[in-house]
Amino acid sequence: xxxxxxxxxxxxxxxxxxxxxxxxxxxxxxxxxxxxxxxxxxxxxxxxxxxxxxxxxxxxxxxxxxxxxxxxxxxxxxxxxxxxxxxxxxxxxxxxxxxxxxxxxxxxxxxxxxxxxxxxxxxxxxxxxxxxxxxxxxxxxxxxxxxxxxxxxxxxxxxxxxxxxxxxxxxxxxxxxxxxxxxxxxxxxxxxxxxxxxxxxxxxxxxxxxxxxxxxxxxxxxxxxxxxxxxxxxxxxxxxxxxxxxxxxxxxxxxxxxx
Amino acid sequence: xxxxxxxxxxxxxxxxxxxxxxxxxxxxxxxxxxxxxxxxxxxxxxxxxxxxxxxxxxxxxxxxxxxxxxxxxxxxxxxxxxxxxxxxxxxxxxxxxxxxxxxxxxxxxxxxxxxxxxxxxxxxxxxxxxxxxxxxxxxxxxxxxxxxxxxxxxxxxxxxxxxxxxxxxxxxxxxxxxxxxxxxxxxxxxxxxxxxxxxxxxxxxxxxxxxxxxxxx
Numbered sequence: 001x002x003x004x005x006x007x008x009x010x011x012x013x014x015x016x017x018x019x020x021x022x023x024x025x026x027x028x029x030x031x032x033x034x035x036x037x038x039x040x041x042x043x044x045x046x047x048x049x050x051x052x053x054x055x056x057x058x059x060x061x062x063x064x065x066x067x068x069x070x071x072x073x074x075x076x077x078x079x080x081x082x083x084x085x086x087x088x089x090x091x092x093x094x095x096x097x098x099x100x101x102x103x104x105x106x107x108x109x110x111x112x113x114x115x116x117x118x119x120x121x122x123x124x125x126x127x128x129x130x131x132x133x134x135x136x137x138x139x140x141x142x143x144x145x146x147x148x149x150x151x152x153x154x155x156x157x158x159x160x161x162x163x164x165x166x167x168x169x170x171x172x173x174x175x176x177x178x179x180x181x182x183x184x185x186x187x188x189x190x191x192x193x194x195x196x197x198x199x200x201x202x203x204x205x206x207x208x209x210x211x212x213x214x215x216x217x218x219x220x221x222x223x224x225x226x227x228x229x230x231x232x233x234x235x236x237x238x239x240x241x242x243x244x245x246x247x248x249x250x251x252x253x254x255x256x257x258x259x
Numbered sequence: 260x261x262x263x264x265x266x267x268x269x270x271x272x273x274x275x276x277x278x279x280x281x282x283x284x285x286x287x288x289x290x291x292x293x294x295x296x297x298x299x300x301x302x303x304x305x306x307x308x309x310x311x312x313x314x315x316x317x318x319x320x321x322x323x324x325x326x327x328x329x330x331x332x333x334x335x336x337x338x339x340x341x342x343x344x345x346x347x348x349x350x351x352x353x354x355x356x357x358x359x360x361x362x363x364x365x366x367x368x369x370x371x372x373x374x375x376x377x378x379x380x381x382x383x384x385x386x387x388x389x390x391x392x393x394x395x396x397x398x399x400x401x402x403x404x405x406x407x408x409x410x411x412x413x414x415x416x417x418x419x420x421x422x423x424x425x426x427x428x429x430x431x432x433x434x435x436x437x438x439x440x441x442x443x444x445x446x447x448x449x450x451x452x453x454x455x456x457x458x459x460x461x462x463x464x465x466x467x468x469x470x471x472x473x474x475x476x
Contacts, residue, residue: 067380091383099381104374105375122388123388
């Protein structure tokens with residue numbers, strides 16, 4: 001009982017970190033890709049992670065919902081620690097962490113509406129009617145109300161990604177992880193997805209995004225993190241980080257983008 | 260000396276063909292059940308279970324079915340178990356089928372993109388929920404054509420059960436050939452019977468394959 005009270009306390013605390021990462025280390029075999037990451041993400045904060053490919057950005061994101069196991073350090077979401085060994089704890093944690101992927105990963109055999117409804121009905125035991133109403137509301141929010149009965153393959157990439165966002169939101173996560181969500185899109189479709197993400201940020205959703213869209217990161221994020229060789233190399237408000245990068249690595253990274 | 264008409268030959272083969280069908284069905288249904296159980300173990304179980312099942316598959320794929328039938332029939336006999344040709348044939352063919360089916364199905368499950376697992380994992384679905392609602396519906400679609408195609412192999416495989424004295428189509432054929440002295444006619448008929456059983460199934464598998472390819476394109 002006291003544990004329950006404790007967790008409700010942490011969830012209601014304003015300004016408390018939703019995600020707290022301490023001294024996190026992760027290796028693939030002998031290759032250490034995350035070399036001690038410390039990071040707190042506050043409620044309602046929008047954090048963008050930038051950096052070269054191979055710098056560990058995606059791996060860090062994937063550690064947060066347990067898609068990757070880390071070897072050392074600790075990670076809590078909403079005050080609850082991530083425990084790889086406990087399926088129950090992982091299931092509870094994943095309900096608080098939504099994730100959107102580069103490749104959309106919609107379920108191709110299910111209609112758009114069913115894609116959104118699946119997890120709430122199975123995991124949250126929502127009734128069909130409830131889940132359907134919620135799915136319709138979320139699809140309206142991402143501008144796809146009329147696609148409820150469509151199959152994923154009938155949609156454009158941008159539309160599929162917006163469905164994926166609705167699907168993640170259906171679990172009412174405390175934090176949304178976005179892993180290069182516009183990288184697989186044709187350039188003309190990037191805007192529609194980013195507009196949805198921006199509206200989420202405006203509504204106070206906690207967002208942690210790995211992105212290559214620097215202008216978007218600059219505009220929307222509260223904080224930008226530059227990762228380099230498995231470490232948080234530089235961190236700060238976007239104006240500061242993009243305006244006057246301190247480390248030569250970041251300077252080089254930013255200038256390489258303009259080439 | 261009794262004269263055998265062609266109708267006699269066909270009639271007797273027709274009577275025997277049902278045992279080929281029954282044995283095929285037992286092998287196929289039994290093999291599916293065992294194969295599915297092995298698949299579940301393989302996907303969920305630890306490294307040891309995976310390796311054991313991998314070995315099981317290799318053993319059955321790497322030895323002739325004929326040896327498996329012999330071992331089933333004489334081996335169990337050595338252990339003091341009195342097995343009828345029926346039991347031995349059904350058992351050997353079931354295990355043989357299960358090894359192939361579990362391997363075919365494993366391939367189908369493995370062909371489902373990793374992103375489907377990751378997306379469903381990140382939505383907090385349990386392993387069972389993932390399998391039932393996300394992975395299997397897609398894998399079954401891919402697996403149907405090769406599974407039906409494998410049924411043809413099972414049907415032809417039942418012919419080997421004749422060597423342990425199980426009277427199915429082939430055994431009946433050789434018995435009839437021995438009394439009629441018309442082996443060519445008899446075995447031509449036997450071949451036709453097998454073809455009549457297998458061809459429609461092959462055709463069906465082809466159609467299924469075409470269908471799944473279209474829907475995936």
